[in-house]
Amino acid sequence: xxxxxxxxxxxxxxxxxxxxxxxxxxxxxxxxxxxxxxxxxxxxxxxxxxxxxxxxxxxxxxxxxxxxxxxxxxxxxxxxxxxxxxxxxxxxxxxxxxxxxxxxxxxxxxxxxxxxxxxxxxxxxxxxxxxxxxxxxxxxxxxxxxxxxxxxxxxxxxxxxxxxxxxxxxxxxxxxxxxxxxxxxxxxxxxxxxxxxxxxxxxxxxxxxxxxxxxxxxxxxxxxxxxxxxxxxxxxxxxxxxxxxxxxxxxxxxxxxxxxxxxxxxxxxxxxxxxxxxxxxxxxxxxxxxxxxxxxxxxxxxxxxxxxxxxxxxxxxxxxxxxxxxxxxxxxxxxxxxxxxxxxxxxxxxxxxxxxxxxxxxxxxxxxxxxxxxxxxx
RNA sequence: GGUGGGGUUCCCGAGUGGCCAAAGGGAACAGACUGUAAAUCUGUCGUCUGACGACUUCGGUGGUUCAAAUCCACCCCCCACCA
Numbered sequence: 001x002x003x004x005x006x007x008x009x010x011x012x013x014x015x016x017x018x019x020x021x022x023x024x025x026x027x028x029x030x031x032x033x034x035x036x037x038x039x040x041x042x043x044x045x046x047x048x049x050x051x052x053x054x055x056x057x058x059x060x061x062x063x064x065x066x067x068x069x070x071x072x073x074x075x076x077x078x079x080x081x082x083x084x085x086x087x088x089x090x091x092x093x094x095x096x097x098x099x100x101x102x103x104x105x106x107x108x109x110x111x112x113x114x115x116x117x118x119x120x121x122x123x124x125x126x127x128x129x130x131x132x133x134x135x136x137x138x139x140x141x142x143x144x145x146x147x148x149x150x151x152x153x154x155x156x157x158x159x160x161x162x163x164x165x166x167x168x169x170x171x172x173x174x175x176x177x178x179x180x181x182x183x184x185x186x187x188x189x190x191x192x193x194x195x196x197x198x199x200x201x202x203x204x205x206x207x208x209x210x211x212x213x214x215x216x217x218x219x220x221x222x223x224x225x226x227x228x229x230x231x232x233x234x235x236x237x238x239x240x241x242x243x244x245x246x247x248x249x250x251x252x253x254x255x256x257x258x259x260x261x262x263x264x265x266x267x268x269x270x271x272x273x274x275x276x277x278x279x280x281x282x283x284x285x286x287x288x289x290x291x292x293x294x295x296x297x298x299x300x301x302x303x304x305x306x307x308x309x310x311x312x313x314x315x316x317x318x319x320x321x322x323x324x325x326x327x328x329x330x331x332x333x334x335x336x337x338x339x340x341x342x343x344x345x346x347x348x349x350x351x352x353x354x355x356x357x358x359x360x361x362x363x364x365x366x367x368x369x370x371x372x373x374x375x376x377x378x
Numbered sequence: 379g380g381u382g383g384g385g386u387u388c389c390c391g392a393g394u395g396g397c398c399a400a401a402g403g404g405a406a407c408a409g410a411c412u413g414u415a416a417a418u419c420u421g422u423c424g425u426c427u428g429a430c431g432a433c434u435u436c437g438g439u440g441g442u443u444c445a446a447a448u449c450c451a452c453c454c455c456c457c458a459c460c461a
Contacts, residue, residue, distance in 0.1 A: 044413080047414090125415095339417060
């Protein structure tokens with residue numbers, strides 16, 4: 001307890017590993033808005049809102065940190081407008097840590113609307129078609145305005161299927177961009193942490209090279225980017241197993257945009273500390289719910305008169321209060337409440353999952369825990 | 379009673395001689411979704427078949443025609459306006 005109190009006074013960026021179980025780590029990371037316990041799942045709130053739920057819901061679920069997105073918030077409402085309102089914390093009324101993605105992924109997913117050069121990425125807004133330029137420096141400035149606790153460097157996320165030459169060149173660019181970002185925001189210039197993103201596509205040696213180029217530099221954490229972009233699952237796991245151990249042991253490791261319950265547990269087993277994914281919230285809105293017994297597609301006819309709870313082993317408001325029959329009806333009727341109840345549940349499942357993982361690591365039975373998840377989701 | 383319009387596959391609704399098992403939408407059923415251009419997208423949707431294909435459908439009955447949801451006759455029902 002005193003140890004915890006000591007850590008609560010630690011400077012932002014402090015990362016402590018409390019226990020290990022195999023390659024899995026139990027840790028905690030200090031930020032300007034409080035401590036994040038790892039392994040952690042971070043709900044995604046792209047435009048400054050975790051869709052369908054409110055901050056008090058997230059606090060009730062004990063979400064420790066959420067995501068925002070540089071690209072979206074820069075386009076609308078504008079990072080300076082947000083800055084004038086106390087940054088994203090003040091604007092969105094979220095008191096706990098926030099991580100902002102750099103826009104690198106949008107550069108990837110908006111392919112066709114952008115052009116990548118050494119200087120940065122020129123892109124067209126998906127909102128009004130207007131032209132913009134993101135440089136590593138610009139993206140730092142935007143994230144400083146948003147005042148996120150963890151800022152990500154601008155990177156290029158290489159699509160699955162990209163050739164070796166392209167991937168090799170791209171990884172070098174991502175490294176140079178990362179170093180420019182660090183230079184634009186030197187350590188100690190503020191309380192915001194800065195994470196680098198490793199790339200390397202689907203070539204193990206290029207993954208090694210990318211980590212090699214970045215690991216020696218002074219970042220607060222290291223992310224693995226460019227996975228789960230359409231490749232076969234085994235390939236993702238292979239590259240993850242290859243890459244995770246290469247990342248600095250004493251810094252938090254973040255697997256970007258991943259993933260399913262199985263992906264998360266697998267990532268943890270390989271030594272990853274942080275995860276984010278739209279899956280729990282997006283799938284909630286599309287009727288796919290994650291439960292202790294597996295995925296439930298709540299639209300299915302078989303639930304029309306199912307009076308049981310969505311997940312008998314879940315303590316969330318949705319599961320405590322409503323029947324599958326009612327949840328199916330809400331979905332079929334396209335009621336707003338459907339999005340909210342489904343999102344609350346899925347977020348609970350993902351947050352409970354990492355809480356249970358942390359407990360399992362602390363108790364030295366993580367492999368056993370992982371087998372349990374695999375039994376349901378593999 | 380008169381005049382005009384109309385009855386299409388679960389619903390709405392296109393189709394006015396062959397390219398029609400019949401556009402489109404909805405509903406229904408199933409699936410996808412991984413750093414959110416996603417309350418989105420995909421598939422099925424007359425019956426039988428794995429498929430090719432076969433068979434039965436467009437208010438009813440009868441007819442014209444090589445061929446009818448489409449043309450003709452009569453009948454049934456609905457709507458609008460007029461009396």
